[in-house]
Amino acid sequence: EAGVTQFPSHSVIEKGQTVTLRCDPISGHDNLYWYRRVMGKEIKFLLHFVKESKQDESGMPNNRFLAERTGGTYSTLKVQPAELEDSGVYFCASSRRAGGGDTQYFGPGTRLTVL
Amino acid sequence: AQSVTQLDSQVPVFEEAPVELRCNYSSSVSVYLFWYVQYPNQGLQLLLKYLSGSTLVKGINGFEAEFNKSQTSFHLRKPSVHISDTAEYFCAVSDYFGNEKLTFGTGTRLTIIP
Numbered sequence: 001e002a003g004v005t006q007f008p009s010h011s012v013i014e015k016g017q018t019v020t021l022r023c024d025p026i027s028g029h030d031n032l033y034w035y036r037r038v039m040g041k042e043i044k045f046l047l048h049f050v051k052e053s054k055q056d057e058s059g060m061p062n063n064r065f066l067a068e069r070t071g072g073t074y075s076t077l078k079v080q081p082a083e084l085e086d087s088g089v090y091f092c093a094s095s096r097r098a099g100g101g102d103t104q105y106f107g108p109g110t111r112l113t114v115l
Numbered sequence: 116a117q118s119v120t121q122l123d124s125q126v127p128v129f130e131e132a133p134v135e136l137r138c139n140y141s142s143s144v145s146v147y148l149f150w151y152v153q154y155p156n157q158g159l160q161l162l163l164k165y166l167s168g169s170t171l172v173k174g175i176n177g178f179e180a181e182f183n184k185s186q187t188s189f190h191l192r193k194p195s196v197h198i199s200d201t202a203e204y205f206c207a208v209s210d211y212f213g214n215e216k217l218t219f220g221t222g223t224r225l226t227i228i229p
Binding site: 003004031033041055056059091093095098100101102103105107108109 | 119151156159160207217218219222
């Protein structure tokens with residue numbers, strides 16, 4: 001079974017540019033999560049999809065961030081325009097069930113650097 | 116809302132020595148508890164989790180953790196560490212009531228000294 005994959009692994013952009021991160025969850029996992037770790041701080045929740053619907057987007061920092069999940073499969077997270085404070089590692093995770101302590105399987109992350 | 120505290124940001128340990136990584140949490144509701152590990156240049160991998168039942172939970176790679184409700188702790192232990200245990204370890208919680216998001220601590224970087 002293939003794990004969660006994320007693309008790209010690294011991205012370096014200038015302030016004001018746009019970046020799109022992609023996440024492919026484990027096949028059959030309806031639940032998809034985005035998290036972010038800013039350097040030296042904790043990993044923070046951004047949002048949760050159930051299939052193609054946003055279940056919880058309480059962690060999205062502001063309206064420069066737009067997440068989509070086309071047809072309930074892969075997801076994209078777009079940052080437009082990027083600011084310096086958006087730098088960090090963006091993780092995607094997926095799970096079969098939502099809640100009940102079901103394991104979330106994480107991808108390797110995308111390291112975003114905004115200059 | 117929940118919070119997780121990992122007081123030790125870095126823990127150096129000699130090879131074959133025991134180790135304990137501390138985790139305390141705060142929550143107004145019952146929670147599930149998790150330990151994840153991130154090896155260099157890899158994603159997060161689940162080590163173990165506590166859902167209910169026995170408070171001593173065994174995980175992969177010889178790790179175990181004990182849930183202590185009165186002290187709101189979920190410390191991770193291993194009796195004898197190896198070089199391959201060098202990694203960053205994250206404690207996390209999610210609540211019982213359908214709020215599936217994980218709340219993480221700031222992580223503990225474990226360094227094994229040969």
